[in-house]
Amino acid sequence: MAKKTNYDQIIAEIFKRHYVEGVASFTFERKEMNEISNSLGMDAPKNLGDLTYSYRFRRKLPKSITDTAPLGLEWVIENAGKSTYRFQLSRVNRIVPNPNLITIKIPDATPEIILKYALGDEQALLAKVRYNRLIDIFLGITTYSLQNHLRTTVGGIGQIEIDEIYVGVSRHGTHFVVPVQAKAGSDQIGVVQTKQDISCCAEKFPSLICRPISVQFLDDDIIAMFELTLETEQIKIVEEKHYQLVSKGDISDDDLMKYQANEN
Known part of the structure; x- marks a missing residue:
């Protein structure tokens, strides 16, 4: 206090x-x-x-x-x-999870030793996103972690830090840069940080398409994922999904049928 x-x-x-x-x-x-x-x-x-x-x-x-x-x-x-x-x-610009979205169950591929020794909620969140390839699943492209906690300087802004940055490629051969912002607990997704991430990618990776992502832990270890964009100087949500990492036995045939219906 x-x-x-x-x-x-x-x-x-x-x-x-x-x-x-x-x-x-x-x-x-x-x-x-x-x-x-x-x-x-x-x-x-x-x-x-x-x-x-x-x-x-x-x-x-x-x-x-x-x-x-x-x-x-x-x-x-x-x-x-x-x-x-x-x-x-x-x-006023708030990026908050939509409580009315369905939760998509994903088989948990996080190594047990990572779960045992992860330091801090945000580090654990980034590790779960990485080992379960949630960026790939969410964006529909193949991505690779380039660096986490990237500290760099951006013109007109100064020093910034990106929680993790990925590069990716689509089935058409298009290359992407994906800055990831991770928030846990009561921390809010920062629109200022997203703007800085976009500016950084424009300066450091001018030939790549920037697709900024924010991820946040919700209750019951549900992971909310947002793809964001900058429109008329405001951060807007392109897409939002909620994922829950579970054991294979927790995904029922009814769950699979529901997901198949959503593919159409």
Whole structure:
């Protein structure tokens, strides 16, 4: 609770120092977090990047900030270069799982030793997606994991990290790049992160078609998968599927008949 309170006080003071009524964006420097912490008589966060990360994926901005946003808009925090961030007014844009979708059962091919030693929910999620070839199943192309936790620099944005990146090929020979964002627990799928992933792929892989994916653990170990795209500066859902990894005995003939019917 103390950590949350400190974060709220620091980000609220940063906003207060820069905000002018009517502006739609402004930038601030990472070093300001230290300066403001000292002025408030508190210790600075040990990991300064965690402060902005928290407000992008884990928690709401303080009410003193959200109350300044016009109806239908919200403040988001974006990377704006090396050690620089931007408060930006954006349309309210939420990527949340549809509770009305059917769950598709997939035979679990995750090695037992991976399940035993996986570190953290997001790492376990990425491993399950990889070993069960869920990207291939979801997109209908053949993909290969190129790198996970790719840290790189993108022009106009600064340093970013992609949870995992795949390259793939279709039956027609078309090549794709697939950045994957993984979220577990209460973390939200970040539209800012998706925009950064798309910008990265456009810069690093200009000849490949970018198909950004977000995956999220739901209850009962169901994995929600989204293919996303950027349309008029908004992240939109192209397709969403829910998969459940089960043993072979948990897939009934009725399940198979239902899936066959959906192929038509």
